[in-house]
Amino acid sequence: MTMLQDRIATMPPAPGRAFASDNAAGALPQVLDALVAANTGHALAYGADRWTAEAEARLRDLFGPDSTAFLVWNGTGANVMALATLTRPGDAVICTEWAHIHVDETAAPERVAGVKLLPQPSPDAKLQPAQLEAQAHLLGVQHHAQPTVVSITQSSELGAVYTADEVAELCEVAHRMGMLVHMDGARIANATAALGGSVGALRSFTVEAGVDVISFGATRAGLAFGEAVVFLRPELATRAMYVRKQVNQLSSKMRFLAAQFNALLHDDLWIRAAEHANAMTQRLYRLTDELPTVVHLDAPQVNSLFPSLPPAAIEPLREWCFFWDWDVEAHQVRWMTSWDTTADDVERFAAGVRHLLATED
Amino acid sequence: MTMLQDRIATMPPAPGRAFASDNAAGALPQVLDALVAANTGHALAYGADRWTAEAEARLRDLFGPDSTAFLVWNGTGANVMALATLTRPGDAVICTEWAHIHVDETAAPERVAGVKLLPQPSPDAKLQPAQLEAQAHLLGVQHHAQPTVVSITQSSELGAVYTADEVAELCEVAHRMGMLVHMDGARIANATAALGGSVGALRSFTVEAGVDVISFGATRAGLAFGEAVVFLRPELATRAMYVRKQVNQLSSKMRFLAAQFNALLHDDLWIRAAEHANAMTQRLYRLTDELPTVVHLDAPQVNSLFPSLPPAAIEPLREWCFFWDWDVEAHQVRWMTSWDTTADDVERFAAGVRHLLATED
Amino acid sequence: MTMLQDRIATMPPAPGRAFASDNAAGALPQVLDALVAANTGHALAYGADRWTAEAEARLRDLFGPDSTAFLVWNGTGANVMALATLTRPGDAVICTEWAHIHVDETAAPERVAGVKLLPQPSPDAKLQPAQLEAQAHLLGVQHHAQPTVVSITQSSELGAVYTADEVAELCEVAHRMGMLVHMDGARIANATAALGGSVGALRSFTVEAGVDVISFGATRAGLAFGEAVVFLRPELATRAMYVRKQVNQLSSKMRFLAAQFNALLHDDLWIRAAEHANAMTQRLYRLTDELPTVVHLDAPQVNSLFPSLPPAAIEPLREWCFFWDWDVEAHQVRWMTSWDTTADDVERFAAGVRHLLATED
Amino acid sequence: MTMLQDRIATMPPAPGRAFASDNAAGALPQVLDALVAANTGHALAYGADRWTAEAEARLRDLFGPDSTAFLVWNGTGANVMALATLTRPGDAVICTEWAHIHVDETAAPERVAGVKLLPQPSPDAKLQPAQLEAQAHLLGVQHHAQPTVVSITQSSELGAVYTADEVAELCEVAHRMGMLVHMDGARIANATAALGGSVGALRSFTVEAGVDVISFGATRAGLAFGEAVVFLRPELATRAMYVRKQVNQLSSKMRFLAAQFNALLHDDLWIRAAEHANAMTQRLYRLTDELPTVVHLDAPQVNSLFPSLPPAAIEPLREWCFFWDWDVEAHQVRWMTSWDTTADDVERFAAGVRHLLATED
Helix, strand or coil: CCHHHHHHHCCCCCCCCCCCCCCCCCCCHHHHHHHHHCCCCCCCCCCCCHHHHHHHHHHHHHHCCCCEEEEECCHHHHHHHHHHHHCCCCEEEEEECCCHHHHCCCCHHHHHHCCEEEEECCCCCCCCHHHHHCCHHHCCCCCCCEEEEEEEECCCCCCCCCCHHHHHHHHHHHHHCCCEEEEEECCHHHHHHHCCCCHHHHHHCCCCCCCCEEEEECCCCCCCCCEEEEECCHHHCCCHHHHHHHCCCCCCCCHHHHHHHHHHHHHHHHHHHHHHHHHHHHHHHHHHCCCCCCECCCCCCCCEECCECCHHHHHHHHHHCCCEEEECCCCEEEEECCCCCCHHHHHHHHHHHHHHHCCCC | CCHHHHHHHCCCCCCCCCCCCCCCCCCCHHHHHHHHHCCCCCCCCCCCCHHHHHHHHHHHHHHCCCCEEEEECCHHHHHHHHHHHHCCCCEEEEEECCCHHHHCCCCHHHHHHCCEEEEECCCCCCCCHHHHHCCHHHCCCCCCCEEEEEEEECCCCCCCCCCHHHHHHHHHHHHHCCCEEEEEECCHHHHHHHCCCCHHHHHHCCCCCCCCEEEEECCCCCCCCCEEEEECCHHHCCCHHHHHHHCCCCCCCCHHHHHHHHHHHHHHHHHHHHHHHHHHHHHHHHHHCCCCCCECCCCCCCCEECCECCHHHHHHHHHHCCCEEEECCCCEEEEECCCCCCHHHHHHHHHHHHHHHCCCC | CCHHHHHHHCCCCCCCCCCCCCCCCCCCHHHHHHHHHCCCCCCCCCCCCHHHHHHHHHHHHHHCCCCEEEEECCHHHHHHHHHHHHCCCCEEEEEECCCHHHHCCCCHHHHHHCCEEEEECCCCCCCCHHHHHCCHHHCCCCCCCEEEEEEEECCCCCCCCCCHHHHHHHHHHHHHCCCEEEEEECCHHHHHHHCCCCHHHHHHCCCCCCCCEEEEECCCCCCCCCEEEEECCHHHCCCHHHHHHHCCCCCCCCHHHHHHHHHHHHHHHHHHHHHHHHHHHHHHHHHHCCCCCCECCCCCCCCEECCECCHHHHHHHHHHCCCEEEECCCCEEEEECCCCCCHHHHHHHHHHHHHHHCCCC | CCHHHHHHHCCCCCCCCCCCCCCCCCCCHHHHHHHHHCCCCCCCCCCCCHHHHHHHHHHHHHHCCCCEEEEECCHHHHHHHHHHHHCCCCEEEEEECCCHHHHCCCCHHHHHHCCEEEEECCCCCCCCHHHHHCCHHHCCCCCCCEEEEEEEECCCCCCCCCCHHHHHHHHHHHHHCCCEEEEEECCHHHHHHHCCCCHHHHHHCCCCCCCCEEEEECCCCCCCCCEEEEECCHHHCCCHHHHHHHCCCCCCCCHHHHHHHHHHHHHHHHHHHHHHHHHHHHHHHHHHCCCCCCECCCCCCCCEECCECCHHHHHHHHHHCCCEEEECCCCEEEEECCCCCCHHHHHHHHHHHHHHHCCCC
């Protein structure tokens, strides 16, 4: 029996929750309580109900009186709705090569919104202002799709966070070049938590930084389902309700979506939950960073780690407690925490990692 | 004070629930219980969970071993996903002028699925076999979009039900002409209830009649949200999972959708609930049919009435208990019942109608 | 031998040209001369050449200094480019049930421009202002595609001509409702000829009437190929060059397209040629109208007749000199003249018709 | 006066034709003669004419009895038609980062064909088999658009030519992975000339190598306008005629397109003309390669050079005789010859280059 097989055979107890994704978590109890509480009598469909009015008002409170929010089903739908609303035939969208809209949406932006994506290389899935400027040669040339939207992901698909200043600079360059800025905020809660944990922090890197439209992520933050598209200037939103319906994102019994939002946005629950998820990743980082066989990227900013592991250890560890590969050739995996990850989960997981990968025994 | 004003001022107590739509109803208690019960620990996202496996199996039990079911968000999404999966560039879809895909989906079939609709006139929103045959001149002519799918709505947008024989005849003609048949079953539960109230009845007008793909409606039947697209032959489903993602219909935390289905499909709850809704409409019909000022269409088959009313009475009646207009010029409205409409709701509503519209006082 | 067979066997000499379509005609000699003359040395591609500059200037002279013209390949391309430039997701286009965009473009408007068509019934393929107003109930409702463009065909697919006043009234209603007006001018030359035969006539029913964008038909008027899309207000044209390229309508060696236009527009050749085509149809009408077996619609305005004929005579007559069916069930056919139809063609054809169909012998 | 200014002031006589593009050339005289000769009487529209039948037969002779050819307007249209015919919702197309479909078609593939492009890096605009295999991880994953077509450009956008063996290997890998192979043959004539200059050479790298569909370029080869889409297996072509119409590529007076093809394909004129264009580039390469200030890529295979030049010389040289930039930052330009470039043009141009750039005076 090899040493690895021996270690596998003697793994400590597994955590109660795996580290696969914040999408693998359930819903916050307050959120489901609110969903159930909305099941009272009749309410007009398609958003003409009091729960939806409240959710729209809560989002307007977050993003200011010029903003308009539309509740939608899911993240791909939110992104496609935002892009379809902002673009016309012949338009292109600048993003990074890691962007969810580019990698993980089965060409929905191309086919449903009708845009071309212009993915840019990036080590941390963040876009740089110079990458916008480098597209200037496309502008005004009839043979090239015209970049009219910049889409950035906050926090990024590689767990990096744009500071408010970084967003502001991107917006400044984009607007100067005649482009609008879309923020894919699938994990905007984690970014908000990382940047101060307050509504003021949220505003600093969105409305105050000059962002034009946001996919406000709520499912990963703790809903059973539901996201929002928030237009930060009224003139951008005039056609949005038709686009929402056309891209299949209009819920009939919308109160069940809205009620969840109302619970999530109450008393900053969404920020508190994300702070917890981020903290669990910090803890996991600290508990595994000293292991020479676990090669982390930089210290985490939000709720994910992307460690490289010894190849032979990956499958045994995954079988013990599930997580996803990130880059198979680089033996890089992704460990992700969520609102319901417990300190005990983290400690058990780190204990298993140490058991399997520590070199000093 | 006029007689009408006098009657308005003395209306009896309003019902607890209005007659606006089955979309205005909430969710069945069993459905929400199941949704809440699914909120236990982690489960892999995007359908790799046990609730989804169970829901897919339950739908396969309904429609037979050759069928494949995909859970989706909403009815427009289900229809668009079905049509996009079955069609190619240059294709058209035959439907009636009343079809939801034509009237109420903000051109999603045209823009997202890329098909042309060929709406046919119909007094009851049912399609006739001769209307398919009349499109034969389009086939093989390069200037015309090619009709390759027939979309019928069961029960129809005007509350009519296709018998199993009628569906079979449409399928026979469609298949002979090289076309596939899509059934928009937004109210397939009500049709099943009307045609015998059993799984055998469902099968008789779907899989046994030759239908190719079904939008299986579940929201109106009692879910908080959720529909299914069911392909009845394996070869039609091979590309469907990519299309579901592309048309924004893939749920991340899919267990919350699947768990509802499992409750709805358990012990034929979906049929029982629809039988009740249908019965409430029957009762309302009987309680108002004798009034000469309320002109009904034929006796209802499912859960909706489309009466014509004296113009001056419509707004006062609506203010007392809400319902939607159907054809403003014809003074025709729609009264719709749902799984939660009570006998008391119906009796109170009929009493109000009689109070306002009876001519013999 | 029956009388019909006897007549068939003794038909007089057939015309040199059939009456199938103005698309069956060749190109005007002046047009091909100009095309050949443009084959001199090198010229920058994609329109950066002097022939294109001249053609754009000639079209600007026709439609005024606020207009912008784009040369394109064909009529479907012109229409799709116009509609794609003017619309956004969720938009619909009002037209008649006979509209070429609805009947004969293989769903290109739906799939490529992404619009829903709202075809209206019409006895003469002309749209009525009241038909626009009847769509007002769609406006502002999220479930309905929003009518934002009205597309009228001048002259219509049934050979009818809108007067300048009629166009102006449609434009007035459309604009009041927030819609733009597209004129499919596949046979705008024939309409111009019918309404006075001058550039002033053209202007009266286009720019002066309030039309927003025109598909300016030139192929049927005498080109080998080529049409133009003319935007009558600068702000409508800002994105048009990208759309032209995207919908595959940008010619590389554009001088060969532009040179033809320059010949066609020189000295009103396009109007003179259309006057001739119209006159040939008038002559054919006069020579066949007295036959009781040939049932014409109203006296022709442009270059087509839609007579109903004795069923048994249609195929023999077609074999002798080709034309297309229009409505098979009504035994209605279409006879069409073109710029090169001669008086001799017409007289021979009428002689054949009389030989076969005269009842008095 | 600087030495450069002095040289500019004393440039020798400029060539009669510039080196901008093979799209800047006119049409072969035989081609225009044939176009003019087709202007005789009436011919049924949309391809039901004898010229089109001949052109289709000539292309079938080139590519074998299983092939089916469709005449179209232009290169973008040919590519979009090919891709739209071969793909379904959720599909992606693998190409290089230099591919015309990616760089120069204003997102027509994305918006009109509805596909996602997966551009791969390449030093010579040729795709490598390993780059196909590297996409295998996308297959079968619902979150990713499915690569179902590989599009290669022959000769490539950087003037490189795939050998028959290289194409065969790409086809073998593609087919093994379940993908079809599209060849963008905008300059297929130049590649044919480079690979042997015979129909046999053409067949060796197309039908015999396993290619599935070809955009057969004819405009650059010497037409005024016109390309063809050739499907090499019958089952791929069954829907193509509807797609051609839908993507705006169906010519009404198609004889004027077909007649040109018939002249071009007669007696291998297209190959002879391309051989000449290639030879002119070879000559220009030899006449400028010894200059140390002109840094060529490898020896040219077809009709283009991509030299890097001293920055200060580019604009003066361009003003004297036009050409396009290729990579502004690298001071790289493109010199391109065409069927009508003369030896005198080349010698005059080389003389000017030497005059301006020679360092030894």
